[in-house]
Amino acid sequence: MQMLSDAVAENVGRGSMIRAMFEAGAALKKQYGEEAVCDFSLGNPDLPPPGIVARTLREAADKAGEAFAFGYMPNAGLPDVREALARHLSTEQGLALSGEDVLLTCGAAGGLNVLFRAVLNPGDEVLAPAPCFVEYGFYAANHGALFRTVPTRPDTFALDLEAVDAAVNARTRVLIINSPNNPTGQVYGREELAALCALLREKSERFGRPVYLASDEPYRFLVYDGAEVPPLLPLYPYAVLASSFSKSLSLPGERIGYLALSPLAEHRKRLMDGLALCNRILGFVNAPILGQRIAAAALGASVDADVYRQRRDTMAAALKDAGYEFLMPRGAFYFFPKAPGGDDVAFVERLRAHLVLAVPGSGFAGPGYFRLAYCVDEKVIERAAPALKKAFKE
Ligand SMILES: Cc1ncc(COP(=O)(O)O)c(C=O)c1O
Incomplete structure (x- = not known):
């Protein structure tokens, strides 16, 4: 059978x-x-x-008997949580996001699937510098896309821009990067990211449609020896952040994360409408309500x-x-x-x-x-x- x-x-x-x-x-x-x-x-x-997680849950428990305490909500998330997250990201990224620029998702994994569903046609390509998180290939395949890896520099696992340049073609729709990186522990620097964005900008113009840069950043909070994770949204209009609270708040089982769009992208409302639709039709409907409440209360904590x-x-x-x-x-x-x-x-x-x-x-x-x-x-x-x-x- x-x-x-x-x-x-x-x-x-x-x-x-x-x-x-x-x-x-x-x-x-x-x-x-x-x-x-x-x-x-x-x-x-x-x-x-962190303690704020248990405190927020206790408050939520006190309100759990109220009507609609666990009701449906807009597919993109609770409006006040979107606003709070946008304020937090505005500081982190150094440019002003509104609540309309963020979407609450079922973890970074759910967010990546929503993004892929929204932008990939069958036969499009998703690229990632290798080594990389093994699930990316499955996520691309979920939406009929091909997944290919691009080499990084030997030993340092830094981005190899020549290899990216050679790999991106008219079918490439998304390049996904992950910094700080699982599995290598590498963190990409400001200059290499700026050069990568310039390269993708040129490719997007040449091919007449955006090559999205998906930045998978659930480990952003965890850097050592003064390393910084440069903000990407100011560098490229088609950058999309995919992140979560799985590692920063030790909440991987609660499935709470988000996607954030660059305010530099002129047509981002259209993209956000597509993302909210995909959050719905992939069956997530919306991100978990308790996770959203916890995330909003704990923004900046880790x-x-x-x-x-x-x-x-x-x-x-x-x-x-x-x-x-x-x-x-x-x-x-x-x-x-x-x-x-x-x-x-x-x-x-x-x-x-x-x-x-x-x-x-x-x-x-x-x-x-x-x-x-x-x-x-x-x-x-x-x-x-x-x-x-x-x-x-x-
Ligand atoms: C690089 C990377 N991306 C995404 C995820 C998925 O995280 P989430 O729990 O936010 O879906 C993980 C989880 O280990 C990861 O290591």
Whole structure:
């Protein structure tokens, strides 16, 4: 019996490398005990949400008996939440957004799907610098588009503008960037972004339709050593921010995020109408109401980023001591070291034999590397250090 579509049947069979590691980890924990396994496979933030989250929920609970406390709302979100978010983003981006420029979504993931649904024709292309978040390819395919990766600069994972220039063609509709980056920890600088925007502006003019720059920024709050995440909306009229509160407030299960448009885009009302329609017809209808209330109350708040910095330093010391080659992450909570021997899948197997769980870089279009997520207690990192060393030496 053919229960599934061909594409879904194929992907269900294949699974993801992250998911496979998650399942292998669960089995190892059962066999050897939780404490024995050092699990760096998942980017699931472990820090408690800031206090404002619980306070907002308590207030919402007091009002939960009122009529329409959980009623339908405009597809783009609660008007007062849109206004509050627009004020926050105006400060962050350094130019004035109105509530009409933002749309509340079911996480950054939901936002990207809404954007893709709104702008992609079948056969259009979505490009992303590799390595990248594995889900982008699925999101493009959801809307009949082709997904292609563009190389970044060797070792630093900085943008390779020549490669982007060569890759963008008349079918390219979206370039998606992610800074701070999962999995590399790289943060793109102001100059390279300005050059990228100039390039896309020229391509948009040449091809007679916008090449959108989707900036996936759920890790914007998490940068180290004074790194900055330059605002993109002033640089390019067809820049669209996709972000969320999943990491900044440790709320990934609540599914709350947003899309924001550049006030420089003349026809953005038309785009926003399309996005609101797509939020509806993809079945999201609107972003969760409690998440919207929490997000509005907590704008500017975040989990304690210093805890992540401390763990980064501990992990860096362990990797360095063992002899790994890696780029010191400038943001987000991942390391992406070179796999000794070059075969990332084999090396991750070797780590697993030492009860250390990581994800092969091949799962992020970055073969030859492996990803360690350090949203785990520092003690786990300390415990993993001898095993990381042994695996390197073998
Ligand atoms: C780069 C990147 N983009 C998007 C997402 C999805 O985030 P959200 O929970 O906001 O949908 C993640 C989640 O890990 C991510 O790492």
